[in-house]
Each structure stands twice: as C-alpha cells, then as structure tokens.
Amino acid sequence: MTDRAVSLDRLSLNTATCKPYTLAQCVAAAKAGGLGAVGPWRDRVQEVGAETASKIIADAGLRTSSLCRGGFITARDDETATNALADNRLAIDEAATLGTSELVMVVGGLPAAYELMSMPHTPADATDKNLVAARQRVADRIAELVPYASDKGVRLALEPMHPLFTADRGVLTTLKQSLDIAADHPPDAVGVVVDTYHVWWDPDLQTDIARAGREGRISSYQICDWTLPLAASTLNSRGFPGDGFIDFPTITRWVVEAGYTGDIEVEIFNEDIWALPAQTTITTMAQRYSDLVLPYL
C-alpha cells in the first residue's frame, strides 16, 4: 500500500454522510478516496439486499465497520414493541450477512415524543414523559435481543446521544449510562459507540472512555463536529471535524489510550454536505482526519 492508503486505512465512510448516494456509489467513492471501510445505513443495504450489499463492499476490498442502525425500542405497548424487536432481529441478520460485528443502536425517545418520531402512538402515550421508565424499557429490550444477536455473532452497539435528542430520538445519553446497561451482558454481546458529536460535552468523558476500553466495549469511534448556530433541522446540524468546537486530538488520544484499534467512521448529517459530490465530501473528510485525528492514533 502507498503511504496515503496506509494512512487512510482506518477511515470509514458512514453512508449517512453521503446520503443522496447509493451504497455502490458510496463504496466506489470511498475506494477511490483510499478509505479502508464503509459503515452503511440499512436503507441503502435494503435497496439492494444484504447479500448484494456485502458483495459490493467486499468486491471493492473494503471492510464494513458497522451497520446503522437498530433501535427505537422504547414503545410502551406490546404490539409496537414486538414489531420493533422483530425489526431489530432483521437488522441483526443484515449485520451478520454484511460481516460486521457491530450493529449501532439508536434507542428511541419518550412516549410523549412518539408522534415526533413517527412511531405509532395513543393519547396516553402523548402525556407520558416518564424518562426513567423509558430507559428501563431500553435495558429490558436490549436483554431480550442479546441471545439472538450473540447467536449471529453481532454486538449491539449502544449509542449514547447528545441530550439535545433525549426527548425525541434517544433516551440513552451518556457513555456511563450505556456501559451500565451493557454491564449485564458479555463484552462481545453489548458495546458502546463513541460518537464525538454526542459525547464531547461530557465532563466524565475521559473516565468513561477508559472504562469502555477496560471493559472491552468500544464498538465504534465516530467523528463529526458540533457547529453553531444549529441548523433549522437540529438533526442535520453536524459538521466536518474542524468546522466546530470539538477537541478531536484530545478525544482521539483518550480513545487510543483505551485501546481502540478499529475503524473510525465519519457520520455527518448536514444538508449542505449532502449537496456535495461524494468525492468532494470524501476528500474533505480525509483531509480533516489527516489533520485532526491521524496524528494522535
């Protein structure tokens, strides 16, 4: 491999960063850019089927760093919960077919926000703001999914989300909380995602990254920046590393010190970036990675 190929080998394109492009287009662009891996979203996998998706990635000589995403398991009613668990088992199957051990889990929000999440909901849901109970349902349903996932060689990678999203996207908020839920299961059954966007603000970040490493649970390291002002759609308010306020060298050092040697995904939700040609996006992310992350690996 050339120096450039070596240097970008751990860099992975999460397909959400190039949202308008098919899996084949993302894979081709990642390959052309010298990246070592892709992290596909399920919609782009499902439109070709997991077998074909696996072949597209393997034929390009890339790894699948993770599959995004399972989750949305906070439902109160049995029918919605049963459907969610079935969909998560399908996601586990897809991850296994793709040959990735890591299924990223975005767990879902409060009953009072089911409507905002486009989940089935009742009038009783709309008044339920019980965060403690919603979090307990997450722990319970992760436990329900673990045997199936472990059987397939897939790890449920719990992704704590920025408290901006606690109500309407993910009641898992901190690495500590995620590790506490994971602690009931073996390290190869339940892991955690360190996504800079979601955890950069946490005063206990160094401590909890170290714990995650010590406990063998770092499923993924994802990089993306906190930019201001927030975009009108707060979900799509993320930036290239370097465009915002996150201290990537420091957090990267903590992740390295925790023993993480896996792929480093760039997952950015941003409408301006989605309007770019995929190759431009990949060139920029590779440059930022080379400046802000690679020197600290």
Next chain:
Amino acid sequence: MTDRAVSLDRLSLNTATCKPYTLAQCVAAAKAGGLGAVGPWRDRVQEVGAETASKIIADAGLRTSSLCRGGFITARDDETATNALADNRLAIDEAATLGTSELVMVVGGLPAAYELMSMPHTPADATDKNLVAARQRVADRIAELVPYASDKGVRLALEPMHPLFTADRGVLTTLKQSLDIAADHPPDAVGVVVDTYHVWWDPDLQTDIARAGREGRISSYQICDWTLPLAASTLNSRGFPGDGFIDFPTITRWVVEAGYTGDIEVEIFNEDIWALPAQTTITTMAQRYSDLVLPYL
C-alpha cells in the same frame, strides 16, 4: 393568608420570564399574582440601582430568591479575566444589597466561542477548543471569588447548563461536575442550581440531586420546560412547565426528598412569552406550578 397566597408563596418570578418589563413592573405583577418572591436579573437591578431595587421588592413584601447572574469566567487572558472577576465582585455586592444569599453563576463557554459570546477575543482564542482547560479555569476562578462572596454572605450558585450550551455559554454541564467543584468550598460559599431545563436529561439526576441536598448545596430550584422543535434562537427555546417533555412531578419529588425548602423560580427565555402581558405570563406559570409542582412539594 388566603389559600391561594399560601399555595403560591414559594413561587418566584425570574425577571427573564418577563424580559420586556422593568423590575417595578415585574414586582407589581408578581405581587398581584400572589407570588412570594422574584429573582431579578442584574440589568433590571442596575437600571434603578441595587438599593432602590431592594426597596421595590421589600416594599411589595416579596423575597429575592436569587440574583441572575455572575459568571463568564473562562477567559484565557489576564486582562479579560481580571475584568470578569471585578464584575463578579460587583454582582456579589448587588446580591448582598438585595438581601439574597444566592448569586447564580453562568460560567461561560470555550475560547473558540468567545466571539459568539461577545467576549474580547484573539486569533489564538478562536482555535482553542480545550474544554478540560476551560473547566479548570472555572474552578480556579470560583476559588478566587469565594473569600469575597463569603465575606458578603453571598453563595456562588453554580448553574450546570444543558450540553446544548457547552460551547458558547456554559462549560459546566452536570450537577455532578458542579458539586465536584463546589466540594472544595463550604456549603454556604458555593452551591448549585437545579434548573429542570438544563438537567432533566441527566441519567444520574436523582443521585446527584440527593447528593446536592445531602451536602447542603441546593441554591435554587428553577422550572422551565424542554419544548420541540427548538426555536431559531436556541437560547430562547424554553417553555412553560407542561408545554414540553420534562417530568416535573418526578424531578420535584427528588428535589423535595433532597430537603430543599426554598423558593421555586420560573425562568423562561421565549420570545412568544415575552410578547405577553406580564399578568398573563404570571397567571399561566402559577397554573402550571399548581398542576405540576405544588402537589409534589
């Protein structure tokens, strides 16, 4: 006192909730609404002077639940830091004159965001995203202010802010972090603010409210709701209790169990609410307080 007066006696109007109104107008409206206290902001105190402000509040028979706010103490350069400390000493004087023991501290953000905070800044500041160092400066400067504050009988009430604001408003993020900084000082010198808007998402909230109570450090309980979607100005995106996703009965029970018996401030930044007559705002907040907080006290 009538039943209504008794029931609203612990309710306090933070003047930011009625931002267009003078202190005298806020006090008159709070008094007419049956509230027991006000929590003034410094701008409304300074426009009449602290002595007169104190008299306006006392003449209405109200208490001053806190003074908002000191802080913005994350400066890297000596001159800005010196100026900030001087301004905080002035705020301490004002709190003492007003007869409140609680000076709310919003500590300020990262150097890279000084421009967004309208703080003096240099090109070197603009690239400084060192959150760990900014937090250490907060701890150091609180320690510098403590002797002066204690001498005046004023407690520095550290306000952890929602991680939405970590970059550009407050690097203090959790109650735990605030309590850890406070731990270096006596309980009557440094306290913490429990503002539902800022801390509702915290998985350790019950534990840390209990700790704050046990350590005698709850300076203020403030109520305000997390509404979605966020307003275009994220600072002004807060709602009346009941309009958003926060579980007020549960958090109120935790605060009560922690032994807090002080005033309960309503502090809401919201342009729509600012457009209302003060009396309408106070009627609504009193109703929400009666529904969502009072039964759990």
